[in-house]
Amino acid sequence: EVVLVETGGDLIQPGGSLRLSCTGSGFSVSDNYMSWVRQAPGKGLEWVSVFYSGGIIYYADSVKGRFTISGDISKNTVYLQMNSLRAEDTAFYYCTKGRGRSSIYDYWGQGTLVTVSS
Amino acid sequence: EIVLTQSPATLSLSPGERATLSCRTSQSVSSYLAWYQQKPGQAPRLLISDASNRATGIPARFSGSGSGTDFTLTISSLEPEDFAFYYCQQRSTWALTFGGGTKVEIK
Numbered sequence: 001e002v003v004l005v006e007t008g009g010d011l012i013q014p015g016g017s018l019r020l021s022c023t024g025s026g027f028s029v030s031d032n033y034m035s036w037v038r039q040a041p042g043k044g045l046e047w048v049s050v051f052y053s054g055g056i057i058y059y060a061d062s063v064k065g066r067f068t069i070s071g072d073i074s075k076n077t078v079y080l081q082m083n084s085l086r087a088e089d090t091a092f093y094y095c096t097k098g099r100g101r102s103s104i105y106d107y108w109g110q111g112t113l114v115t116v117s118s
Numbered sequence: 119e120i121v122l123t124q125s126p127a128t129l130s131l132s133p134g135e136r137a138t139l140s141c142r143t144s145q146s147v148s149s150y151l152a153w154y155q156q157k158p159g160q161a162p163r164l165l166i167s168d169a170s171n172r173a174t175g176i177p178a179r180f181s182g183s184g185s186g187t188d189f190t191l192t193i194s195s196l197e198p199e200d201f202a203f204y205y206c207q208q209r210s211t212w213a214l215t216f217g218g219g220t221k222v223e224i225k
Contacts, residue, residue, distance in 0.1 A: 035214075037162075045154075045162065045205050047214040058212040061119070094161055103209035104152055106173065108161035 002026040009112030020080040022095030033098030034078045038091035085116045122217035130225040137193040141206035146186045150210040156203045
């Protein structure tokens with residue numbers, strides 16, 4: 001059974017940093033595109049970033065230069081390092097698994113809440 | 119960035135009725151379009167990939183069609199569990215983008 005578990009969400013002050021983790025089971029992170037998708041409370045979905053161990057990393061313009069995605073294949077885990085956080089980064093952050101090397105998101109984690117506020 | 123526009127924003131229907139949701143893209147995405155369903159407090163769930171391919175376990179009452187810039191998600195006969203939010207998503211180019219969503223509510 002495929003399961004994704006996100007951790008790391010918290011209340012953080014503007015300008016602060018936070019690292020989210022996503023650990024997968026039932027599949028290999030190295031075989032799939034892994035993405036983060038966020039959703040501000042009461043709003044729609046926004047793609048944030050993608051990681052593929054074979055050499056693909058992309059970011060949404062809204063987070064480029066502030067967020068860094070990475071992976072540890074030995075731990076079957078993907079990370080999202082978030083720096084210079086802003087109020088508009090407040091959202092539920094979902095880890096998603098692509099179907100193989102695609103961005104068809106066939107599995108989602110339960111989400112972790114990041115709140116940026118003073 | 120490819121912009122996805124979903125319409126209507128809200129669809130008010132009764133159980134048993136047919137639902138037709140639209141997603142238009144600002145430029146062609148070929149058939150690289152997916153549909154997701156999201157219920158309150160839950161993560162989204164994949165319904166349709168590549169415009170018309172139902173995901174595993176998705177009932178046959180859900181169907182997708184379209185290519186290029188115009189896409190449709192049809193629910194042939196609404197069941198009580200189908201009242202939810204629906205989002206389209208393109209994977210034709212980076213950055214990936216989602217539509218703003220359609221809420222299907224009980225009339």
